[in-house]
Amino acid sequence: MSRVSVADRVARLRDDFDRSFADPARVLDGEMVELLAVRAGGRPYAIRLDQCSGLHPDRPVTALPTTVRALIGVAGFAGTVVPVYDLAGLLAHPVPQRPRWLLLTTGEPPLALAFHELDRHLRVPVTDVIGGSADGDRKGCLRGMVRLPDGDRPIVDVTAARALVHQLAGHRPVPEETR
Amino acid sequence: MAEGGRDPLRYFRIEARELIDQISAGVLDLDQRAGPEPVARLLRFAHTLKGAARVVRQKDIADRAHAFEEVLVPHRTDEGSLAAEEMRELLRLNDEIASYVSALEKPAEPEKAAAPPDVPAPESDPEPAEAATHRASTRDLDELLDAIGETNARMAPLRTGCSTVERLHRSAVNLADQLRLDRAGTTTAARAAAERLAGELGSAGRRFTDAVDQIERELDDVRAKAEGLRLVPVGSVFTTLRRAVRDAADSEGRRVRFVSRGAGIRMGAHLLGPVSGAFLHVVRNAVVHGIEPEDVRLAAGKPAEGTITLEVERRGRHAVFRCVDDGRGFDLEALRSTALARGLLPSGGRPPDTDELLRLVLQGGISTSPSVTEVSGRGIGMDAVREVAVQLQGEVAVRSEPGRGATVELVIPLALLAMTGLIVEAGGTVATLPLDAVRACVRLSPEEVTAAAASGRLVHEDSAAPFLPLAEALYTGSTVPDSPGIGAAVVINGDNGVFAIGVDRLAGTSALVARPLPDLAPAAPVIGSVAVDADGNPRLVLDPLGLADEVLRNLRGGDRTAAPAVAEPLPILVVDDSLTTRMLERSILESAGYEVDLAASGEEGLERAAARSYGLFLTDIDMPGIDGFTFVERTRADPKLATVPAILVSSRASAADRDRGRAAGASAYVVKGEFDQEQLLEHIRRLVVRT
Numbered sequence: 001m002s003r004v005s006v007a008d009r010v011a012r013l014r015d016d017f018d019r020s021f022a023d024p025a026r027v028l029d030g031e032m033v034e035l036l037a038v039r040a041g042g043r044p045y046a047i048r049l050d051q052c053s054g055l056h057p058d059r060p061v062t063a064l065p066t067t068v069r070a071l072i073g074v075a076g077f078a079g080t081v082v083p084v085y086d087l088a089g090l091l092a093h094p095v096p097q098r099p100r101w102l103l104l105t106t107g108e109p110p111l112a113l114a115f116h117e118l119d120r121h122l123r124v125p126v127t128d129v130i131g132g133s134a135d136g137d138r139k140g141c142l143r144g145m146v147r148l149p150d151g152d153r154p155i156v157d158v159t160a161a162r163a164l165v166h167q168l169a170g171h172r173p174v175p176e177e178t179r
Numbered sequence: 180m181a182e183g184g185r186d187p188l189r190y191f192r193i194e195a196r197e198l199i200d201q202i203s204a205g206v207l208d209l210d211q212r213a214g215p216e217p218v219a220r221l222l223r224f225a226h227t228l229k230g231a232a233r234v235v236r237q238k239d240i241a242d243r244a245h246a247f248e249e250v251l252v253p254h255r256t257d258e259g260s261l262a263a264e265e266m267r268e269l270l271r272l273n274d275e276i277a278s279y280v281s282a283l284e285k286p287a288e289p290e291k292a293a294a295p296p297d298v299p300a301p302e303s304d305p306e307p308a309e310a311a312t313h314r315a316s317t318r319d320l321d322e323l324l325d326a327i328g329e330t331n332a333r334m335a336p337l338r339t340g341c342s343t344v345e346r347l348h349r350s351a352v353n354l355a356d357q358l359r360l361d362r363a364g365t366t367t368a369a370r371a372a373a374e375r376l377a378g379e380l381g382s383a384g385r386r387f388t389d390a391v392d393q394i395e396r397e398l399d400d401v402r403a404k405a406e407g408l409r410l411v412p413v414g415s416v417f418t419t420l421r422r423a424v425r426d427a428a429d430s431e432g433r434r435v436r437f438v439s440r441g442a443g444i445r446m447g448a449h450l451l452g453p454v455s456g457a458f459l460h461v462v463r464n465a466v467v468h469g470i471e472p473e474d475v476r477l478a479a480g481k482p483a484e485g486t487i488t489l490e491v492e493r494r495g496r497h498a499v500f501r502c503v504d505d506g507r508g509f510d511l512e513a514l515r516s517t518a519l520a521r522g523l524l525p526s527g528g529r530p531p532d533t534d535e536l537l538r539l540v541l542q543g544g545i546s547t548s549p550s551v552t553e554v555s556g557r558g559i560g561m562d563a564v565r566e567v568a569v570q571l572q573g574e575v576a577v578r579s580e581p582g583r584g585a586t587v588e589l590v591i592p593l594a595l596l597a598m599t600g601l602i603v604e605a606g607g608t609v610a611t612l613p614l615d616a617v618r619a620c621v622r623l624s625p626e627e628v629t630a631a632a633a634s635g636r637l638v639h640e641d642s643a644a645p646f647l648p649l650a651e652a653l654y655t656g657s658t659v660p661d662s663p664g665i666g667a668a669v670v671i672n673g674d675n676g677v678f679a680i681g682v683d684r685l686a687g688t689s690a691l692v693a694r695p696l697p698d699l700a701p702a703a704p705v706i707g708s709v710a711v712d713a714d715g716n717p718r719l720v721l722d723p724l725g726l727a728d729e730v731l732r733n734l735r736g737g738d739r740t741a742a743p744a745v746a747e748p749l750p751i752l753v754v755d756d757s758l759t760t761r762m763l764e765r766s767i768l769e770s771a772g773y774e775v776d777l778a779a780s781g782e783e784g785l786e787r788a789a790a791r792s793y794g795l796f797l798t799d800i801d802m803p804g805i806d807g808f809t810f811v812e813r814t815r816a817d818p819k820l821a822t823v824p825a826i827l828v829s830s831r832a833s834a835a836d837r838d839r840g841r842a843a844g845a846s847a848y849v850v851k852g853e854f855d856q857e858q859l860l861e862h863i864r865r866l867v868v869r870t
Binding site: 060062063064065066067068071073074075076077078079080081082083085109110111165166169170 | 328608652653654694696697698699700701702703705706709711714715716717718719
């Protein structure tokens with residue numbers, strides 16, 4: 001019984017392999033989106049990989065006394081001191097647990113976002129990403145959703161998160177508004 | 180650094196730059212104060228340069244150094260000053276040599292290096308060359324830091340190796356135990372072998388771990404020192420400015436003295452370059468537009484010779500550059516009419532006051548000089564300072580008093596700041612305090628902690644200093660891990676008297692380079708800056724001013740206590756060949772309110788001791804040249820110095836050395852390894868001679 005099934009499987013795999021050469025390339029790279037499936041403050045999110053420049057687990061973060069709640073502290077990356085913001089805090093549902101993962105964002109000045117769990121890396125067709133308008137309740141850091149078999153995930157827009165951080169840190173000429 | 184071996188001029192460039200800097204300064208010294216001593220010194224430099232230039236076949240430099248010597252040789256024994264044309268010739272040769280040396284320093288422009296200008300323009304600005312040197316050395320340092328970083332990174336596998344050896348050691352011990360207990364049949368030989376293996380692995384592991392520990396500590400130290408080297412002493416640009424003053428005075432026919440203060444302050448070359456460029460204009464302006472001709476000065480009851488003072492000082496995280504002249508001040512009338520003519524002032528309105536007019540000077544495009552001379556137009560100079568201020572996020576201020584002089588002040592924030600830090604732990608956080616702000620550290624008993632925390636004050640030296648536990652000032656809102664509670668207080672000098680913070684533990688001192696907090700990390704004012712430790716993790720550096728505010732705020736407007744005034748002790752002379760020790764001791768002593776002079780060798784120490792009255796000598800033992808014992812003996816033998824107490828500070832801890840120190844005449848002996856700041860200060864308070 002088991003011998004038959006193994007033989008069947010080998011034959012099927014061989015057929016699949018051969019056929020893969022005959023089939024035209026179905027999906028071009030440009031039509032795929034790479035995402036990180038993460039969990040911040042217990043809720044699932046996705047982050048576009050092209051908005052990240054590095055991902056680090058268990059990096060020591062030096063706590064900083066500050067009035068900006070989402071600012072956890074600073075961490076060192078190759079000699080550069082980088083501010084670390086709690087993603088759950090930026091999305092307005094902070095939890096007491098320290099986030100484990102630091103994500104270095106693209107853009108200047110240097111900025112790291114911290115989240116609690118990394119679920120997996122995703123490569124999905126662009127059609128699975130549903131662009132949406134900004135979610136007003138969440139300070140506009142979310143842009144669209146990705147449709148996945150285990151449920152839809154809102155996508156964190158790193159650019160919008162950075163803009164929020166700039167505003168919180170008083171980096172742009174915005175009146176002091178730290179909460 | 181790889182091309183270093185193939186470049187025969189590499190070391191010559193460094194030496195020639197050093198010599199030409201010394202020659203440039205020496206010529207200006209000679210100009211102000213003639214005599215056989217400065218002539219001899221210049222001859223020595225020129226001769227060294229000639230020799231070095233011949234070795235690397237730099238004939239142009241060697242010939243000019245020779246010509247330079249020829250001018251000086253007849254004045255070897257002269258007390259009088261050199262003739263004006265001889266001075267001019269020296270300056271011309273100095274500039275020519277300088278431009279050849281600069282050409283050598285620019286390998287990126289080969290055509291220039293190959294064919295240096297035949298007649299270098301005397302006004303040619305030595306500044307770019309100087310900046311190039313700074314840049315070059317910064318690059319060298321960056322390479323050095325990278326190399327150290329690389330080496331540091333190699334420590335990780337060694338660490339892993341240590342644990343592997345330790346694990347092997349444990350298995351060998353287990354194996355030996357099993358062989359001994361379980362198997363009756365095992366041979367004695369096998370058991371002995373296993374035991375030997377365990378023993379060897381054990382001692383190898385210990386040696387391995389010790390070595391790794393030590394290398395790690397040393398690398399940490401080297402890294403911190405190299406980071407500090409990135410910073411350049413301000414004095415390195417003073418010669419250029421002094422020369423600019425001399426040249427301007429020469430071409431205007433004025434007599435001007437140049438005074439500089441704050442040469443030892445260090446800052447990044449990227450700051451010093453632009454600032455000194457702008458101040459070249461400022462000092463020239465001061466000569467051309469400020470200092471009056473001799474007869475005018477005399478008629479006004481001023482000394483015939485004008486004075487231009489350049490002061491640099493550190494104010495917290497800022498550096499202040501100030502150029503003060505005792506000339507005629509800004510020509511406010513001319514400013515007013517120029518401003519009116521350009522439509523910068525509302526016509527028919529109230530006449531502008533002095534401050535408004537000076538503000539116009541800062542806004543630029545206005546010059547008080549009727550003609551822009553070759554040397555300067557005042558407006559251009561002010562524009563240069565303003566631009567630098569914008570570029571470096573600094574501020575400019577101008578003050579002027581008619582007939583008395585003018586002041587131009589530039590305040591810039593320092594990006595990197597080398598300092599010695601006192602590492603403290605409080606409520607699970609490790610932070611660093613600039614050691615130069617620390618007045619004292621005191622151990623506290625639990626009762627004292629309770630009393631201080633309840634009253635918000637700590638009794639220190641007969642005064643009640645405002646007190647705040649540091650953990651409160653650093654509270655970040657997260658849960659604090661178990662901490663031992665306050666065990667010590669750090670007494671800090673504030674602008675409004677001393678105050679104290681309570682810490683769990685003092686964890687030693689370390690050299691560090693503090694940098695500003697990153698843009699997106701706004702922190703409470705108690706945090707001044709951040710440093711990166713050997714593991715690459717940020718460490719917070721506390722701001723004494725911010726802490727003072729926080730402590731006082733906590734006291735809710737309670738009365739402030741000023742630092743108690745004490746009798747005047749005479750200055751202390753520190754003799755030590757280690758720069759680090761000198762600086763550490765200086766900062767400890769200065770924090771305790773003493774004036775400190777430094778000497779890098781026993782010989783220098785004797786020289787200084789003969790030149791000034793000291794209240795105490797603090798000397799190292801092991802130094803090149805005469806050692807600390809000899810220094811103490813010689814000072815004891817000199818009737819003028821025998822009354823000045825001497826303290827030996829050394830890493831030698833043996834009873835024999837202590838005895839020898841006592842025999843030599845030292846009043847106290849402090850061992851560096853068990854260095855206790857309080858104990859040292861206690862000795863000094865007891866011994867120091869007061870006026």
